[in-house]
Amino acid sequence: MAGGFDVVVIGGGITGLMTAWNLADGGARVALVEAGDLGAEASGANAGSLHLQIQYPEFALYGEDWARAYGPCLGFLKASLDLWQALSERVGEDLDVKLGGGIIVAQNDEQMRLIARKARIEAAHGVETTLLDGGQLRALAPYLTNTAVGGGFCALEGKANPLRATPAVALAAQRAGVTIMRKTTVTGISAETGGFQIATSNGLLEAQRVVNAAGARAGEIAAMLGVAIEIDGFPLQVTVTEPVAPLIPHLVYSAAGKLSLKQAANGGCIIGGGWPAALRANGTLFIDPASLTGNMGVAAGVVPKLGQMRAIRSWTAWVNGTPDWRPILGEVPNRPGFFLALFPWVGFSAAPMTAKVIAELVLGRRPSTDLKGVSVLAD
Template sequence: MKTDVVVIGGGLTGTACAWFLAREGAEVTLLEASDLNTQASGTNAGSIHLQIPHPEFVNLGADWARAYAPSLRLLRASLDMWQALPDELGEDLDVKLAGGLVVATTDAQMRQIEQKSLIERSVGVETDILGRDDLRRIAPYLAPNAIGAGYCAQEGKANPLRATPALARAARAAGAVIRTHSPVTGLQARDGGYTVMTPDGPIHARRVVNAAGARAADIAAMLGLSVDLQGFALQVTVTQAMTPFIPHLVYSAAGKLSVKQAGNGTCLIGGGWAARSRADGSLCVNPANLSGNLATAARVIPALAGVQTVRTWTAVVNGTSDWRPIIGEAPGHRGFFLALFPWMGFTAGPMTARLVADMVLGRPPRLSLEGISALSDG
């Protein structure tokens, strides 16, 4: 079989890239090892982020934050795309951008939030510093010991169970071929293009997009290309439905936490707490981290104390130590493109896909990747 472009990975970035390419006339085949949307794109909590992550700012420092900050330009552009996608796809994706709050309970935490906001402002992202009274006015559900917060009005949430399937339908309607249960078993550069091996036989393509998420490093290694990216097992919990009372995406300046309330009233609680890996490589919930995550959430939002949890699940997220995106044509591998935004892939997926599609089609990316992608460092 021959095609123009093979996209590897049936998550949000892969299906979006296939759609963008197919609707501009490219012949596209997307390969997914299992079912669409079964990995991080469908198992994440649906947060739409824009701020520099606070725990990493505290743990890695201001120099790290300054190196990472240019990536916020890509996230902001992706947020614009998220707002347009429901109309373009004809699908309600539950996109709600009511703002994100990093909640502080000490003066030291407030100083950290203020320092972080200056770095965010340097790349055009506005984070307002709220005192106790202003915070209480917009978020009366927070604990009484909250003394202030950093508020980024553009953050919010979307529905991870709807986004990728809608993009896949659009890609198919535009002419893309999507093959599920079609893992890539080999990849070779050949005859000015690539031969992609699958259980159903080889596919010859002029160009390949690697959007395989946590498996992307394994795919790249088939070409002898080293990509510093790993999969990290995390867990997310959903509660019983409650009367809507949390409009914001809520973080804690005291540690790892993200809380949001879905349209059906359930609350999604996460923030990067690790799941447990069994000896056979399968994943299960880490009970100690579940307890810690729920306790942290209840300290920030007292109404969550004692609420019944319905389910906790695991997800493998691709990540790097420096958090820098890896987006663009791989050096020394003409026609092989990487579409990887670690840790924030759900938020960044639409714009990551759009930029890679630009490059695959021979155009400069509509947003400069200088200072953003690790591949731009030369």
């Protein structure tokens, strides 16, 4: 297809922007199309956790077979966290990346046994989680409740600042030559000889290849080419406290309820963990008071000092989720030239590696990691 772009990337979240940046660095002519503003959906609204360990609530819910099937994704996430550590330097801006370790806190022996079973599966995939008794836990993290019986410590986890990361990556993509089209919605895609035509609210684009990085709405984009994928949007909420003196250097989880907790560089404690937001009839989201109190209760149950802090802001966003938590990465088998860059639930953590591998595949290069067992497209 003459003219047009080598690649059109759909979605201006961190995944699409980073993929477009890598593609432009690799010599491709790239356009990125974003329906709204860059990073204005999940990529700018997430809690900033850099996750690695298997999430405890899902392990408790779905069990060991599920965790073993998800296990190969741990290597992918680990590689992504390595890339996160180099990202501030690569974009030329401090993204508040700190890998201080993640702690899952147990309040009883049964929870501790489950953490130990989870740690065995993590170890089989190259991720070490150290089991701690109550004394060891408090020595490592004196801010935790003294009712905790123990926990698991995964040294490689941490946090980054989503409010800085996505804009910094967007600037880097622009500097690398990516044509960025904001406020431009993709409304249809057709496969033509040698490429694709992409209909948008601002006119028609042509490209040899298309990358779908539309997050929670990726299913709609895939359906435009007759491709059915199991991805959907789920409404979540997160809360931040007033800034306080340094207290929590770790990413903290609880085995007693859904929680992700960290202290941002400015001192605010960010409290989330997958609590659902509420949905209005017109499709917009609002804070669910039951989720808010539930989330705060779990948080204060683990870090009692949180009970004395004021929450200053809560917000909502759609997360991209798949039922089995596994990502959908790669070229669609019966749609040559159409690529999916979709890492669910923890897509902020996975973004650097997702973008790296998808760019390699689009450029026809050997991917730096084997997607077998990771992406559902490689099964």
